[in-house]
């Protein structure tokens with residue numbers, strides 16, 4: 001586990017960061033380590049408040065190297081609870097179970113929110129140890145000097161809705177690919193240490209969310225026998241969009257405020273942290289941020305748009321075909337990595353996929369932070 005690197009002597013004007021999510025805190029940590037004075041403004045009273053005690057997957061398939069090793073190499077803390085997940089069960093719409101295996105962890109189950117073992121708390125502690133000032137209940141409206149905008153999603157392209165609860169079931173992960181439970185998405189159950197997250201992750205038909213959550217709960221109870229103790233409803237949205245430019249004026253936009261996400265399944269944490277790192281790098285070196293993220297993040301994001309277009313077409317029979325194929329693989333991590341990497345067929349399909357996938361973020365000219373437009377002035 002990495003100890004926080006020592007900050008260098010401070011030089012240059014104060015850098016303001018809007019948002020203490022993984023994107024904003026990563027940027028702050030890298031800037032502080034390089035000797036810059038950083039103030040992070042967080043609109044809520046604690047980190048990760050939109051997630052409560054949500055369990056999420058820190059995916060480990062988009063890179064050959066292990067994600068925790070990469071975080072350590074980049075000087076980010078790994079002092080958070082992270083359960084390696086090698087093996088789980090995915091069901092199709094007919095209730096058939098497929099065993100999913102990988103040699104290295106497919107993902108690490110982590111906690112989000114303000115809890116002591118969460119990713120958000122670990123990043124917060126590291127930032128503070130490096131001298132970053134984090135101001136809670138501080139909603140940044142305007143930025144006059146150097147800064148980074150990391151304020152999270154601006155529209156809902158997908159929603160994940162369900163429950164957090166306590167359970168006697170053993171640790172593990174389960175998923176169901178069934179448009180009747182999670183249209184164009186997937187339903188999932190994550191259990192770690194007697195606590196659980198059960199969600200329907202939908203990419204369409206949000207107005208019927210209650211019906212899909214009820215069906216998801218019934219299906220997991222029937223298939224896995226899970227019982228909820230002390231259930232608390234929880235849900236959230238994700239914004240997936242590849243921007244023309246990830247600048248608002250001269251300020252870099254990072255994480256979901258830019259629209260950076262895994263359009264296929266919504267595994268956005270790594271893109272949030274990577275874009276935070278690249279925005280910090282651009283402020284430190286003067287390199288153009290658009291050049292940096294296009295070089296490092298764009299190929300994966302474009303591939304994920306193609307994957308989304310294909311997945312949306314698949315339907316329940318297509319998911320079943322996909323699961324049958326995956327379950328024959330000894331190492332699903334390697335198969336998924338291939339799907340997440342760019343390839344010439346996916347490059348050829350990109351303009352078709354762009355025509356099929358449209359973000360709900362209609363007003364692409366305004367991210368409503370650091371903005372003086374009439375709408376924002378009206379809400380101030």
Ligand SMILES: Cc1cc2nc3c(=O)[nH]c(=O)nc-3n(C[C@H](O)[C@H](O)[C@H](O)COP(=O)(O)OP(=O)(O)OC[C@H]3O[C@@H](n4cnc5c(N)ncnc54)[C@H](O)[C@@H]3O)c2cc1C
Pocket residue numbers: 018019020021022023024041042043044047048049050054055056057058059138139140141150151152153160161235236237238254255256257261266267268269270272369
């Ligand atoms: C229910 C759910 C489940 C998910 N599961 C997974 C998963 O399993 N794996 C995965 O990789 N990803 C998952 N994601 C996506 C992942 O959580 C996000 O991609 C990631 O949190 C984005 O990080 P961020 O820093 O850009 O934004 P956020 O984490 O949203 O942080 C933005 C912060 O900015 C603050 N803020 C907003 N406006 C202002 C302002 N004006 N001034 C100051 N602060 C402001 C907000 O309060 C918030 O704390 C999930 C998302 C949801 C909703």
